[in-house]
Amino acid sequence: VQLQASGGGLVQAGGSLRLSCVASGRTWNNYSMGWFRQTPGKEREYVSAISWSGRMTYYADSVKGRFTISRDNAKNTMYLQMNTLKPEDSAVYFCASTQYYSASVDQHQYVYWGQGTQVTVSS
Numbered sequence: 001v002q003l004q005a006s007g008g009g010l011v012q013a014g015g016s017l018r019l020s021c022v023a024s025g026r027t028w029n030n031y032s033m034g035w036f037r038q039t040p041g042k043e044r045e046y047v048s049a050i051s052w053s054g055r056m057t058y059y060a061d062s063v064k065g066r067f068t069i070s071r072d073n074a075k076n077t078m079y080l081q082m083n084t085l086k087p088e089d090s091a092v093y094f095c096a097s098t099q100y101y102s103a104s105v106d107q108h109q110y111v112y113w114g115q116g117t118q119v120t121v122s123s
Contacts, residue, residue, distance in 0.1 A: 001025035001112040005095045008117030011085055015121070019080040021095030021114055032103040034110060035069065035080045037091035037119075044094070048080060049103035056103050063089070085121045092116040 007019040019035070034049035048069040049058045057069050066085075071078040078095060096110035104110070 001031070001097050003095050003097060003112055003114035005093065005114040005117040008093060008119045010120045010122065013085060013087055013121055013123050015085050016081070016083045017085065017119060019082065019093055019095075019117060019119075021078040021080075023076045023078070023097065025112075030101065031097045031112075032100055033071065033078050033095065033097045034104065034107075035078075036094045036096060036107055036110075037089075038094070038116075039091045044107060046105050046107060047093070049105055050078065051103040052101045058103055058105055060105075082119070085119075087121045087123045090119060090121045092118050 002024045004022045011017055030052055032051050035047040036044050037047050038044040047060055050069045050071055054071045066083050068081040094116045095114040097112040098104055098109045
């Protein structure tokens with residue numbers, strides 16, 4: 001599975017962005033996926049996860065109520081709608097895929113990773 005993340009950019013606090021992650025690979029839509037983020041000098045952190053069907057979604061407390069994860073298996077694409085962005089949301093965002101049906105918040109369960117897309121939120 002190969003993953004390509006896009007949609008990052010510069011936005012003012014309170015604004016919105018939608019990240020996309022396009023996957024290639026025959027069995028992509030059998031796998032759960034997630035979004036993670038990382039800032040310089042810090043460890044990569046979990047943001048959100050979605051099951052293979054899209055029915056189950058999970059969020060880090062820091063983004064709950066502001067971010068929405070979704071996927072369109074027909075388009076081989078996962079999304080992260082980010083609303084009410086805050087400066088502390090600034091990071092490189094990575095999409096990733098497991099080899100399981102169930103969603104996971106543990107980044108060690110993820111075996112395929114995209115290249116990351118930069119999100120910068122100005123105050």
